[in-house]
Amino acid sequence: MTSTIHDIGYRHYDGQRLGRAYVLRSLFTHNLRAAYGLGRPAKAKVMPFLLFAAMLLPAVGSVAALALTKEPRALIRYSAYAVYLQPLIAIFLATQAPVVASRELRFHVVPLYFSRPVGRFDYVLAKFGALATALFILLATPVTLLYAGALATREPKKPTLGGPPPPKLPSVGQHTAHYLEGLAGCVLFALVLAALGLVIAAFTPRRGFGVAGVIAVYLVSFTVVGIVQGIAESQSRYALEGWAGAFTPFYLVDGVQVRLLGAQAATPQPPPTPYGGPVFLAICLALIVAAVGILYARFRKAGVS
Amino acid sequence: MPIIATQGLTMRFPGVTALDALTVQVEPGVVGLVGANGAGKSTLIKILLGLLPPTGGAAAVLGLDIAGDGGRIREQVGYMPEHECLPPDMPATEFVVHMARMSGLPATAARERAADTLRHVGLYEERYRPIGGYSTGMRQRVKLAQALVHDPKLVFLDEPTNGLDPAGRDEMLALIRRIGTEFGISVLVTSHLLGELERICDHVVIIDGGRLLRSQAVASFTEASGVLVVEVDEGAEKLGVRLTQAGARVRPEGRFLLVDIAGERTFDAIRDGVAELDLCLIRMEQRRHHIEEVFAAGGPEL
Numbered sequence: 001m002t003s004t005i006h007d008i009g010y011r012h013y014d015g016q017r018l019g020r021a022y023v024l025r026s027l028f029t030h031n032l033r034a035a036y037g038l039g040r041p042a043k044a045k046v047m048p049f050l051l052f053a054a055m056l057l058p059a060v061g062s063v064a065a066l067a068l069t070k071e072p073r074a075l076i077r078y079s080a081y082a083v084y085l086q087p088l089i090a091i092f093l094a095t096q097a098p099v100v101a102s103r104e105l106r107f108h109v110v111p112l113y114f115s116r117p118v119g120r121f122d123y124v125l126a127k128f129g130a131l132a133t134a135l136f137i138l139l140a141t142p143v144t145l146l147y148a149g150a151l152a153t154r155e156p157k158k159p160t161l162g163g164p165p166p167p168k169l170p171s172v173g174q175h176t177a178h179y180l181e182g183l184a185g186c187v188l189f190a191l192v193l194a195a196l197g198l199v200i201a202a203f204t205p206r207r208g209f210g211v212a213g214v215i216a217v218y219l220v221s222f223t224v225v226g227i228v229q230g231i232a233e234s235q236s237r238y239a240l241e242g243w244a245g246a247f248t249p250f251y252l253v254d255g256v257q258v259r260l261l262g263a264q265a266a267t268p269q270p271p272p273t274p275y276g277g278p279v280f281l282a283i284c285l286a287l288i289v290a291a292v293g294i295l296y297a298r299f300r301k302a303g304v305s
Numbered sequence: 306m307p308i309i310a311t312q313g314l315t316m317r318f319p320g321v322t323a324l325d326a327l328t329v330q331v332e333p334g335v336v337g338l339v340g341a342n343g344a345g346k347s348t349l350i351k352i353l354l355g356l357l358p359p360t361g362g363a364a365a366v367l368g369l370d371i372a373g374d375g376g377r378i379r380e381q382v383g384y385m386p387e388h389e390c391l392p393p394d395m396p397a398t399e400f401v402v403h404m405a406r407m408s409g410l411p412a413t414a415a416r417e418r419a420a421d422t423l424r425h426v427g428l429y430e431e432r433y434r435p436i437g438g439y440s441t442g443m444r445q446r447v448k449l450a451q452a453l454v455h456d457p458k459l460v461f462l463d464e465p466t467n468g469l470d471p472a473g474r475d476e477m478l479a480l481i482r483r484i485g486t487e488f489g490i491s492v493l494v495t496s497h498l499l500g501e502l503e504r505i506c507d508h509v510v511i512i513d514g515g516r517l518l519r520s521q522a523v524a525s526f527t528e529a530s531g532v533l534v535v536e537v538d539e540g541a542e543k544l545g546v547r548l549t550q551a552g553a554r555v556r557p558e559g560r561f562l563l564v565d566i567a568g569e570r571t572f573d574a575i576r577d578g579v580a581e582l583d584l585c586l587i588r589m590e591q592r593r594h595h596i597e598e599v600f601a602a603g604g605p606e607l
Contacts, residue, residue: 010425010488013418013456017380017409026406040394041435108390112451115354115384116407117376304356 024122031130034103035096044099051092052138055085059142063149072169075150078143078182079254079263082189085142086250089193090218092138097197098210100131101295105302106205114303124295131198135190140183147179185257192249192284195291202298221248229268242271246283255280306368308333308459308491309353315361316348316515323348325515326362331493335485337502337509337523338495345515346495347387350461354384367458380408383452383460387467387495390448393437397428397447400436401454408455415454422450425488426480442473449480453490460484462494466501478505532592533564535575538585547578563592 036052037044058076065074082089104110113123151172170178200217201210225248232241245251245267257263258270259277271280307330316324323345340346351357353366355375364371366378392400398419405415423432426446431439436447445465452460465481466474482505485492496502502509503523511518537544545562548555551574554565564571572589579586 011421012489013410013414015414016411017455018411019409022411023407023409026403030403030406039399044394103392103394107392108386108388109392111356111386112384112390112404113407114356115379115382116404116455117380117409118407304351 020117020119020122023118024126027118027123027126028130028133031100031127032133034099035131035134037099047095048092048134051088051095052141054088055092055138056142056145058085059145059149062146063153066149067153070153070169075146077264077266078146078178079185079257079261080266081143081146081182082139082186083250083254083266086218086222089135089138089189089250090215093135093193093197094211094214094218096134097131097194097201097214098204098207100127100134101198101201102205102207102210105202105299106207108302110299110302111304120300120303121296124292124299128194128198128292128295132190132194135193136186139186139189143179143182143186147175147182150175181257181261181263184261185253185263188256188284189250189253191288192253195288196249199291199294202295218249222250224248225251233269238269239272241269242276245269245271246280252280252283256284306333307331307365309336309364309366309493311349311362311364313362314349314352314359314364316345316352316357317360323515324352324359324362327512327515327517328362329510329517329520331508331510331520333491334507335482335492335494335505337499337506338493338512339497339499339502339509340495340512340518341497344497344512346512347463348515349512350384350463350493350495353378354382354461355379381458383455383457383490385448385452385460385462385465387463389444391436391444394435396435397423397432397439397443397450400447401450404451405454410455418454418456419450422454423447425453426450427476441468442470442476445469445473445477449477453484453488457490459491459493462492464495464497466496466498474501481505531566533566533571533575534588534590534592535562535564535586536560536588537562537579538587540582540584543582544575544578544584547582548574551578566591 033039036048037046059081062074062076066072076084104113110123114120150170153169196217197214200213204210204213225244228244228247229241232238232244242255245255251267254263254265254267255271255276258265258267259273260281270276310330311327314324314327316322327345327349338346338349348357352359353364353371355371355378358372367381369378371378395403401419401423402415405418406412410418423429423446426449428443428446428450431443436444439447445468449462449465452462462481466477469477478501481492481494484490485505485507494502494506499509499511506523508520508522510520535541535544541557541560541562545555545557548562548564553567553571553574556563564575566572575589578584
C-alpha cells in the first residue's frame, strides 16, 4: 500500500464557537501583549522593555541601600514611587497608548472587529483594561520588588560595638499594610493614566502626533500646576495650592493616596481635608468614565468607514 | 432560502442618497454586485453587516433580520473590505489567528484554521513576516483569509481585485470561484468591472445610483447570440463576398467576419467557401453576449 500526501481540500469548521467572555478575554490579551510589543517585531519591544527596566533600577538601588545600611528611610515609599518616577511613566504612556488606541484606527482595522461578533463596548473595554493593566505591571513590579527587599532585610541581631543603636525597621505587618495601600494607588494611577493616554491617542491617528500629544499634555499640566502652586505657596494660600494638584494626573492620584489611603505626601501640597480626598477620587472616576464614553463614540464612528 | 433579501432598502446621507428603495433577492452561489464607483455597493454591504443602520426599508441575510439579529448574522458571515485594513507590524499568521479568535474560535482551532486558510489563499512561507512588507497581491490574500478563517456561510468581498495586476486579478477571480464552488461558501462580490464578474458569477445584480438596474442569472445574460465569428488566415474579404453571394448576411469586424446564423446552411456555406477558396480557417464559433453589451444597451428594462 502506498501512501501519498495529497491536498485534502477545503474543510469546514464544525467545532466550538465561544461566546462574548472568550472574545473579550482574547481581545484584552491581544492588546496587553501589543502594549509590551509581544508578537511584534523586535523594534516594538525596545521601548516598553527599556522603560520597564529603567523603572526597576531605583527600586533595586533602594533595596541594596536598605540591605547595606539597615536604615528604613533608604527604602523608597511604595506610594511615592510612581510620583518620583513620573517622567518615565509618562514616556511609557506616550509611546504605548498609541499602540493600543490609534494603530487600529490608522490602519482601518476596526471594521474587521465590528463585522464580527465583537461588541463595540467590549472592544473599548478590552483596550482600556489592557493599557491600564500594562501600566499596573509597570508600576507594581518595582513596588513589589521594594516590598520583597524590605521583607528580606531584617534588623541586625546586635548593635555594632560602640556605635549608636540601629534604627528600628518597620514590622512585616506594617510593610504589608503599606504595600497594599501602594498597590491600590498603582491601580488608580494605571486607570487614570490609561484614560488620559487612550483618549489623546485615539484622536491622533498618526503615532508620532499621539506620542507628542500625550507628552505635551503631561508636561504642560505639570508645569502649569507647578507654577500655580508656587505662586499660591508664596502667598501662603495652601488650600488653593492643594486644589491645583487636581490638574495634573500624578498629583491628582497622589492626593487620593494621601487623603484616602493614608500615604505620606510625595507632592508639594495634598488637597485640603476633609473634602480634598473624596473630590480628587471623584475627579479620577469621572475621568475614567468620560474616557470610556469618548472612546466608545470614537471607535463606533471608525467602525463604519 | 435566499441568502440576501432586501425590501425597499434606503440609505440617505446628508446630501446623498446612497441606496434608493432597493428591493432585491439573491440565492446561494457566487453573486456579483456591479455598479460604478459611488453606486452604493459598499454602503449596501455595510448595511447588511449591521455596521450602518439603514434610514428605511428592511433586509435579511441568511434569513436573519439585520435590525434584530445583527449579532447572529455577524457570526456567520465574513467581510473583506475594499480599503486597506491590515496592521503592518503583525505577521499574517498572527493576524489571521487573532481574527479567528475574534469570531469565537478557541486558540488551537484558530491556529489550525488560520494555517489552512492562508494555504488555501496561496500564502506560504511569507506568512511569518510582518504584513508591512507584502505586495498588494499578498495583502489582498491576507484580507481574503481573514474573511474566511472562521468558515462563514457567506462572504462579502468588496472590490477584491482592486489594485491587482492582470495576472493577480485572474488568480483572485479563480480563487473566488473556488470559494463558491469547492468551499461551498456563498459569495457576494462587488466590482465596477462587469467583464470580470461575468467569468465567475452565477448571478449578477447591477445597481446604479442606489437603484436596482438588473438582477439576473449570468447564463441568461450571456446566452448564444445567433452570430458566428469566423476567422481565416488570409482572404477574409473574398470569403465575405462569396458568403454574401450564397445569401448569408455578413459584416466584417476587424480580422473577423460576423455571419448571422440562418440554420445549418450557414455552417455549410462557410465550410464550402473556405474549402473552395483554399483558405486557412482558424476559428468558427458562436458568439456569446457579454453582460457589458447588455449594460451598454442598458436602460432599466427588467
